[in-house]
Amino acid sequence: MASVAAPITFVTESPAVDAATFAREIVGSYAPIVLRGQVSHWAAVRAGAQGDRAMASYLARFGGGRPLDVMIGAPAIEGRFFYDETLTGFNFTRQTVALGQLLGELVRFAEEGIAAPHALYANAATAPDHLPGWQEENAIGLPTGDTPARLWIGNATQVATHYDQSNNIACVVHGRRRFTLFPPDQIANLYVGPLDHTMAGPPSSMVDPDSPDLARYPRFAEARRHALVAELGPGDALFIPAIWWHHVRALDPLNVLVNYWWEQEATASPFGALIHALMSVRDLPPAQKAAWRGWFDHYVFSPDADQAAAHLPPAARGILGPGSAARTERLRGFLIRLLGGRV
Numbered sequence: 358m359a360s361v362a363a364p365i366t367f368v369t370e371s372p373a374v375d376a377a378t379f380a381r382e383i384v385g386s387y388a389p390i391v392l393r394g395q396v397s398h399w400a401a402v403r404a405g406a407q408g409d410r411a412m413a414s415y416l417a418r419f420g421g422g423r424p425l426d427v428m429i430g431a432p433a434i435e436g437r438f439f440y441d442e443t444l445t446g447f448n449f450t451r452q453t454v455a456l457g458q459l460l461g462e463l464v465r466f467a468e469e470g471i472a473a474p475h476a477l478y479a480n481a482a483t484a485p486d487h488l489p490g491w492q493e494e495n496a497i498g499l500p501t502g503d504t505p506a507r508l509w510i511g512n513a514t515q516v517a518t519h520y521d522q523s524n525n526i527a528c529v530v531h532g533r534r535r536f537t538l539f540p541p542d543q544i545a546n547l548y549v550g551p552l553d554h555t556m557a558g559p560p561s562s563m564v565d566p567d568s569p570d571l572a573r574y575p576r577f578a579e580a581r582r583h584a585l586v587a588e589l590g591p592g593d594a595l596f597i598p599a600i601w602w603h604h605v606r607a608l609d610p611l612n613v614l615v616n617y618w619w620e621q622e623a624t625a626s627p628f629g630a631l632i633h634a635l636m637s638v639r640d641l642p643p644a645q646k647a648a649w650r651g652w653f654d655h656y657v658f659s660p661d662a663d664q665a666a667a668h669l670p671p672a673a674r675g676i677l678g679p680g681s682a683a684r685t686e687r688l689r690g691f692l693i694r695l696l697g698g699r700v
Contacts, residue, residue: 370393388598395594405531444550478512484508495615536587
């Protein structure tokens with residue numbers, strides 16, 4: 358397996374910020390940033406400072422909700438949840454597990470010092486459903502809309518490089534995390550896996566950034582030049598803008614992270630539009646595809662796209678009018694008619 362030595366560029370850091378600063382300076386920058394100590398005041402962080410068992414005991418208090426969806430991998434995967442060799446399945450299974458049962462196994466693994474335990478990871482458990490009462494004791498205090506807190510609880514595991522369609526703030530409660538991030542424009546160098554057969558929603562890079570096989574994935578060397586690393590401890594938070602790629606590695610026997618995904622504005626899925634374009638545009642003859650590129654540039658990607666209908670009276674602009682809930686509904690109706698063949 359070939360690899361390269363590359364200098365590490367760390368994500369920009371800032372002390373904790375207030376809600377107004379977060380909205381004004383952090384979200385609008387479209388760049389990741391570490392917010393040191395942003396949630397160090399949380400009751401959960403203070404409890405975890407007393408050790409793994411104290412962390413587990415604190416979490417167990419919120420065990421009145423639904424069981425958790427837990428990813429379980431054999432010791433042989435070394436904590437890396439991924440595809441199987443055929444790419445038609447995965448190297449882990451999923452089970453529904455009660456919170457107390459999961460915590461008991463994690464603490465047992467940690468205290469017994471098991472060198473190669475099974476990989477366990479409860480991912481994206483919404484606090485109101487699975488840990489009711491969590492949010493009341495551990496409020497984020499930042500403008501993340503009405504999105505619920507989601508908890509990620511496990512041992513030393515890693516999640517393959519992926520992106521989120523929404524802005525994301527990830528807050529470390531217990532254990533240490535290492536994030537490796539790549540800008541959106543590195544997509545061609547990340548060797549994205551199947552779009553319609555994924556581990557947890559968004560597609561993932563096929564490359565392990567901690568041990569890249571450059572003979573198989575040579576363009577990753579360029580992606581690595583643009584990588585940013587964030588190393589977080591309890592109380593720290595990381596803002597990840599939408600569409601930024603990130604690989605997440607939990608480093609300790611018991612790790613707890615809380616994240617929030619939220620949209621700045623309610624929109625339809627750009628990924629869904631991409632999939633529809635694969636069906637309707639990608640395989641056209643080259644000349645036609647080039648012609649449609651002009652349409653996309655004019656109405657969607659141009660910096661002046663919002664002026665594409667400026668020559669029309671406002672009442673005649675229809676679906677080209679300014680963004681609003683009414684326009685969204687009009688667009689939705691037009692799409693339904695298009696897909697039904699009635700336009």
